[in-house]
Amino acid sequence: xxxxxxxxxxxxxxxxxxxxxxxxxxxxxxxxxxxxxxxHFVLFPGHSDINExxxxxxxxxxxxxGTPGCLGNSDGGKGxxxxxxxxxxxxxxxxxxxNEGQDASDGSSAGxxxxxxxxxxxxxxxxxxxxxSNGGAxxxxxxGxxxxxxxAIDTPTENKYLGEYTSIGGRSGDPSKDTTLxxxxxxxxxxxxxxxQYAHTQLRLDNKGRTWDHYVTLxxxxxxYSFDExxxxxxxxxxxxxxxxxxxxxxHKVEGDRTGLIHVHANQTLKAEFLDAVYTITxxxxxxxxxxxxxxxxxxxxxxxxxxxVAFEWNGRLINVQHFYIAYDRTIKIGFYAHTAGIAAGKxxxxxxxxxxxxxxxxxxxxxxIPYPPPMGVxxxxxxxxxxxx
Numbered sequence: 001x002x003x004x005x006x007x008x009x010x011x012x013x014x015x016x017x018x019x020x021x022x023x024x025x026x027x028x029x030x031x032x033x034x035x036x037x038x039x040h041f042v043l044f045p046g047h048s049d050i051n052e053x054x055x056x057x058x059x060x061x062x063x064x065x066g067t068p069g070c071l072g073n074s075d076g077g078k079g080x081x082x083x084x085x086x087x088x089x090x091x092x093x094x095x096x097x098x099n100e101g102q103d104a105s106d107g108s109s110a111g112x113x114x115x116x117x118x119x120x121x122x123x124x125x126x127x128x129x130x131x132x133s134n135g136g137a138x139x140x141x142x143x144g145x146x147x148x149x150x151x152a153i154d155t156p157t158e159n160k161y162l163g164e165y166t167s168i169g170g171r172s173g174d175p176s177k178d179t180t181l182x183x184x185x186x187x188x189x190x191x192x193x194x195x196x197q198y199a200h201t202q203l204r205l206d207n208k209g210r211t212w213d214h215y216v217t218l219x220x221x222x223x224x225y226s227f228d229e230x231x232x233x234x235x236x237x238x239x240x241x242x243x244x245x246x247x248x249x250x251x252h253k254v255e256g257d258r259t260g261l262i263h264v265h266a267n268q269t270l271k272a273e274f275l276d277a278v279y280t281i282t283x284x285x286x287x288x289x290x291x292x293x294x295x296x297x298x299x300x301x302x303x304x305x306x307x308x309x310v311a312f313e314w315n316g317r318l319i320n321v322q323h324f325y326i327a328y329d330r331t332i333k334i335g336f337y338a339h340t341a342g343i344a345a346g347k348x349x350x351x352x353x354x355x356x357x358x359x360x361x362x363x364x365x366x367x368x369x370i371p372y373p374p375p376m377g378v379x380x381x382x383x384x385x386x387x388x389x390x
Contacts, residue, residue, distance in 0.1 A: 080116020148187020232260025
């Protein structure tokens with residue numbers, strides 16, 4: 001263990017529900033392992049027979065303890081604790097900071113604890129270590145894993161950390177159910193730093209290849225969310241609270257392995273890789289689902305490249321897309337209320353009727369499948385229609 005510091009002091013805090021640990025340093029070098037298994041915190045605890053609790057705690061400023069897993073024959077796994085670090089100068093991590101939910105004990109038929117909270121504020125951040133807040137595993141055929149916790153890193157300089165962040169749900173008690181809702185849901189990793197003198201935000205999510213039904217819900221009581229980067233890997237699904245209110249999600253760049261899902265509900269608006277009055281091209285690495293009365297404002301040229309069973313489920317309003325390209329062997333599902341529209345300077349130039357689609361270019365890759373709900377007709381207004389074959 002090596003800790004260096006200057007005369008100026010800044011707090012590094014590790015807390016559980018009974019104690020506060022405060023170590024004051026300006027520069028902290030972590031070459032060791034911190035593992036926290038006390039306290040309680042975040043998202044969904046483990047469950048038996050799909051007994052889920054609502055998510056809680058902020059992804060931006062995580063300050064909640066983990067939640068213990070649900071009871072079985074005995075107590076479930078304990079939730080992770082709360083780690084808060086406020087470091088005035090530099091944090092260098094080559095070791096491990098782990099704030100995990102505990103596994104349920106063998107034979108307990110109980111759920112795993114959810115991951116804890118890790119909140120780090122520092123002047124500079126670098127290293128090649130591991131920061132994790134994973135959920136604990138369940139024990140028993142009908143037990144569930146605890147969800148991942150929350151990790152947030154905030155630095156006023158560019159984040160130079162090249163290590164790993166993990167906030168993954170715990171295993172279900174029955175291995176055959178680990179891709180179902182019995183597994184713990186994903187936690188959140190939020191990163192904020194500075195790029196070219198501007199704040200830069202990232203939200204990173206990992207669902208370990210489990211079902212899309214394990215949504216990450218943005219429920220911070222905000223009307224609008226904005227991320228410079230949204231990383232979706234291993235079948236992560238994200239949405240806003242589906243409460244019928246007018247909510248907005250802006251994502252300047254979507255990254256991932258093409259298995260994730262962005263779901264937009266009624267009265268919600270998604271802006272994905274769109275710049276007003278600028279010609280943009282996107283091969284957005286995700287799948288999309290637009291419900292009735294939802295809106296998606298996207299790039300001028302959109303290439304549908306998602307690898308889900310349905311790459312684009314469209315039953316809302318698609319705005320400002322002039323060129324729509326569907327990649328090879330993708331499935332597009334179009335609902336009765338799907339249509340297109342155009343906006344300029346914040347005002348609608350046109351709104352097409354339901355079932356009407358207006359593009360300058362529309363291209364169907366070979367193997368494209370587009371089912372329509374009967375007896376829906378198809379009305380394309382296009383300058384160039386391309387249908388490719390193998």
